[in-house]
Amino acid sequence: MNKPSRFVGIDLCRGLAAFAVILVHSGDETWGIPITEQARQFRYLFYFAVPFFLAASFYFSTKKSPLNIAISFWQKKMQRILVPYLFWSLFYLIFKSIVFFMSDRTSEIQKLLSDPLAIILFGGASYHLYFLPLLASGTLLLCLANYFTQKQNPLALLSLFSVLSIVVYQLLLASNNSFDLGTYTAFDRVLDSTTATGWNYSILRIFLVNLAWILRCLPYFFIAMLINQFLLQNNCKWLYKQQTAVLLFLVFLSVDIMGKNFIPSAVNEIAIAFLLLLWGISISHYFKDNKYNAVITNLGSCSFGIYLIHPLIKSVIEIVIIKLIPQLTQSVSLTSMLVYSVSSFLISWILVALLLKNKVFSQYM
Numbered sequence: 001m002n003k004p005s006r007f008v009g010i011d012l013c014r015g016l017a018a019f020a021v022i023l024v025h026s027g028d029e030t031w032g033i034p035i036t037e038q039a040r041q042f043r044y045l046f047y048f049a050v051p052f053f054l055a056a057s058f059y060f061s062t063k064k065s066p067l068n069i070a071i072s073f074w075q076k077k078m079q080r081i082l083v084p085y086l087f088w089s090l091f092y093l094i095f096k097s098i099v100f101f102m103s104d105r106t107s108e109i110q111k112l113l114s115d116p117l118a119i120i121l122f123g124g125a126s127y128h129l130y131f132l133p134l135l136a137s138g139t140l141l142l143c144l145a146n147y148f149t150q151k152q153n154p155l156a157l158l159s160l161f162s163v164l165s166i167v168v169y170q171l172l173l174a175s176n177n178s179f180d181l182g183t184y185t186a187f188d189r190v191l192d193s194t195t196a197t198g199w200n201y202s203i204l205r206i207f208l209v210n211l212a213w214i215l216r217c218l219p220y221f222f223i224a225m226l227i228n229q230f231l232l233q234n235n236c237k238w239l240y241k242q243q244t245a246v247l248l249f250l251v252f253l254s255v256d257i258m259g260k261n262f263i264p265s266a267v268n269e270i271a272i273a274f275l276l277l278l279w280g281i282s283i284s285h286y287f288k289d290n291k292y293n294a295v296i297t298n299l300g301s302c303s304f305g306i307y308l309i310h311p312l313i314k315s316v317i318e319i320v321i322i323k324l325i326p327q328l329t330q331s332v333s334l335t336s337m338l339v340y341s342v343s344s345f346l347i348s349w350i351l352v353a354l355l356l357k358n359k360v361f362s363q364y365m
Contacts, residue, residue: 008293009284010056011300013276017053018303019345020046021128022310026340027332035332042334045256050131051273053307054217057135058224059277065228066146077139085132087364088308089125095312096125117202118184122209126311130181137210138217148225155233158226165218170266172215179212186212219270227274239278240285248279298353305352305365306345313351314344 023046029035067073093112100108118124123133151157172178177187185191187208196204231239238244252275259268287293317340322329328336355361 007281007284008287008296008300009280009282010277011296011303012283012287013052013280014056014303015296015299017049017276018299018306018310018348019341020049021307022314022345022348023337023341024049025128025311025314026337026344031332033329033331036334039332039334039337043337044260047269048256048272048276051220051269052276053131054135054138054220055224055270055273055277056280058138058141058217058220059227061139061142062145062221062225062228065149065232067142069143069146077142078136081132081136081139084304084308084364085123085129085136089119089123089129092126092129092311093119099315115184117205121206122184124184127181128307128311130179130184131307134179134213134216137213138221141214141217141221144221145225148222149229154229155226158222158229162219162222162226165215165222166266166270168215169219169270170264172212173265177212178216179209185209219266220273223270223274227278239282241282242286245279245282245286248275248282252276252279299349302349302352302356302365305356306348308365309352310344310348313348314340317344317347 024043027035027039028043061077096112097109100106100112112125113119115124121133123130148154148158148161177189179186180188185205185208190208191201191205194201194204230236252272255263255268255275256272259271263271287296318329321339325339328339352365356365
């Protein structure tokens with residue numbers, strides 16, 4: 001079987017990940033209403049989204065070796081991340097301020113604007129935007145790519161650093177020093193013990209958050225490079241066989257469902273990300289000349305936009321549900337999560353697909 005020229009299976013996985021993000025955000029304990037155990041356990045199955053996006057990003061970023069790391073390379077990389085980040089940060093700041101003002105919740109506006117550093121650098125304008133500065137920090141690791149690929153035995157070296165980086169990430173998680181989305185800080189014990197104030201405190205906070213983000217991205221970077229080098233040096237026809245695709249999907253499901261019970265959190269997170277990535281690569285061959293290719297490819301192209309716009313659409317959906325099906329807003333259940341997520345996902349997809357046709361809006365999607 002020939003290696004597919006385009007990984008349509010990855011486009012499908014991107015769409016699944018975009019839906020997973022929306023479902024995770026469609027009901028949790030922060031809503032202040034009862035949540036059923038069934039809904040809680042179901043939500044846990046969809047935490048693979050951000051890990052998969054990281055795995056896919058580093059996989060494709062390190063696919064062409066050696067990388068032509070010049071100023072134009074960094075300009076293109078950062079533009080694709082920072083332009084949408086700045087646009088959507090400003091958008092959600094304005095949107096939330098208008099909503100709070102119209103609903104006489106001016107105290108919420110003060111709370112929203114109380115941490116300018118988080119808004120500017122850490123995605124504080126909306127709970128999902130942190131992924132973009134996280135990815136921007138991780139992208140800096142590409143400076144190391146050529147060093148490892150030009151070694152005589154890159155597979156052994158990359159394997160070693162993959163293991164070491166997973167251990168470091170596990171220690172980061174176990175010590176509760178990872179990035180806290182609630183406070184937009186990292187290494188809180190260090191921050192609490194410091195006597196720094198003003199600009200010195202802000203600089204330390206920026207450094208620690210970016211350090212935590214880089215440590216999180218390290219295993220994704222090394223494992224993505226390892227997979228690319230392995231596929232480059234070996235004729236992996238077995239990867240595109242039907243049995244392999246089935247096995248990868250079954251292992252992915254098993255780890256996703258049960259892994260958190262007996263696998264260290266860092267290993268579990270990274271395993272589900274790369275299992276889904278490899279499954280997407282594996283099934284791509286079977287989408288050759290498939291009549292649904294155009295739809296799946298469009299879904300993959302829209303996935304980033306869906307991720308960015310979904311909080312807005314979900315807010316509109318919530319208003320409609322309160323008016324039409326108020327009983328769904330009394331508690332978080334499996335039914336309510338599916339209603340919120342499916343409707344938000346489909347409307348977001350349609351809207352993003354339309355906006356991508358416009359050259360001005362497409363750069364923000």
